Amino acid sequence: MIGTDQIRLPLRLRESASLENFFGESNREAVSFLRSLIASEGPRVVFLHGPDGAGKSHLLQACCRLTLQASRVPFYAALGMQESSPEMINGLEGADTVCLDDVDAIASDSQWEKALFNLFETVMESDRPLILAGRYPPVHSSFALQDLTTRLASGGVWAIKPLDEEELPQALRLRAGERGLEISDSVMGYLLRRVRRDSATLFNLLDQIDEQAFAHQRRLTVPFVRDLATRLLD
Numbered sequence: 001m002i003g004t005d006q007i008r009l010p011l012r013l014r015e016s017a018s019l020e021n022f023f024g025e026s027n028r029e030a031v032s033f034l035r036s037l038i039a040s041e042g043p044r045v046v047f048l049h050g051p052d053g054a055g056k057s058h059l060l061q062a063c064c065r066l067t068l069q070a071s072r073v074p075f076y077a078a079l080g081m082q083e084s085s086p087e088m089i090n091g092l093e094g095a096d097t098v099c100l101d102d103v104d105a106i107a108s109d110s111q112w113e114k115a116l117f118n119l120f121e122t123v124m125e126s127d128r129p130l131i132l133a134g135r136y137p138p139v140h141s142s143f144a145l146q147d148l149t150t151r152l153a154s155g156g157v158w159a160i161k162p163l164d165e166e167e168l169p170q171a172l173r174l175r176a177g178e179r180g181l182e183i184s185d186s187v188m189g190y191l192l193r194r195v196r197r198d199s200a201t202l203f204n205l206l207d208q209i210d211e212q213a214f215a216h217q218r219r220l221t222v223p224f225v226r227d228l229a230t231r232l233l234d
Contacts, residue, residue, distance in 0.1 A: 017061035021178060023163065023171035023199075027055070030158040034059060037129050038066045038097060045124070045155035047103075048133040053198025054160045056133035060099040063131055072096035079112070080105035086115035093122070097129050103152070104134035104141040113145045120151050133160075163199050168192065175203055179210045183220060190222050195229060208232050 019031050030048070037044055048056050057078070064074035075095035077088055080102030092098055098119070106112035123130045134141055137159075138152040163171055169188055176183045183191075195202055209220065209228055218224050 017058050017065055019059070019062045019066060021174060022055060022058060022062060023174055024055070024161065024167055026161040026164075030160060031059070033156070033158065034063055034131070035066070037131070038063055038070070041127065045120070045130045045152070046132070047138055047152050047155075047157045048131070048160050049135060049137045049157065050160035051135065051162060051198075053196075053200040054162045055199055056160050057101050057200065058203075059160065060101050060131055060133055063097060063129075064099055067097040074099065076101070078102045086111045089115055089119050092119065093126070095128070097131070098123055099131045099133075101133050103132045104136055107142040108144050110144065113143060113148050117145060117148045117151070120148070130155075168197060168199065168202070171199060172202060172206065175206055176210075179206075181206075181210055181213070181220060186222050187220050187225050190225060191229075194226070205229060205232060 019035055022031055033046070037046060048059060050056055061076060064076045067074040073095050074097045075092055076099045077084065078101040084106075089098075089100070100116075103116070106116070120130060132152060137157045138149045141149070143149045143152075169192065172188065172191065173183055191202060191205070195205060205228075209225060212218070212228055213220060213224070
């Protein structure tokens with residue numbers, strides 16, 4: 001059995017991941033549900049699905065951060081990572097909140113499916129939240145174990161929608177403002193024209209731009225951002 005002092009997060013939580021800065025009117029109900037899920041008592045499971053870049057990983061990591069703020073222990077893992085193995089989700093008795101990303105990446109792998117099934121049973125018996133995410137809902141994720149499909153969908157399935165054309169620049173300005181950055185219209189126009197228009201790519205780039213701007217004491221100009229984007233995204 002792993003104690004709370006032994007739990008490790010296989011991936012470092014992003015400093016910017018919070019429920020407060022998850023932008024998008026179409027996902028407001030899902031965010032509210034997750035907030036209440038972490039705060040409530042009793043066993044509960046939720047499955048988030050949506051396209052790459054919709055913000056599923058942000059939400060899972062935000063739930064981990066909310067758990068930490070309540071002086072409890074979270075566990076986060078992206079199952080699609082190359083170094084992932086079924087053993088990593090065994091013995092999580094010390095985790096108060098379990099968040100698993102890229103769950104559909106392990107569909108049809110019998111060892112993974114059995115490990116996930118066992119984890120579900122363990123977490124539900126111990127009254128802890130289990131939050132999962134994948135590109136598709138459980139019923140469309142090609143799980144070979146039908147009982148696993150049923151269980152993963154048992155607590156609620158939420159579709160996470162990408163930011164639309166109007167929301168994306170608003171979200172970028174919000175995220176930049178939290179970091180003390182000011183994005184001019186010209187820089188915003190460049191980012192939206194030249195960078196893949198999904199929130200995950202743009203927010204990750206913004207995090208790196210912030211680090212580089214601070215390190216070199218530079219303002220955010222189009223040439224500076226263009227140079228960074230070329231080097232970081234190629």
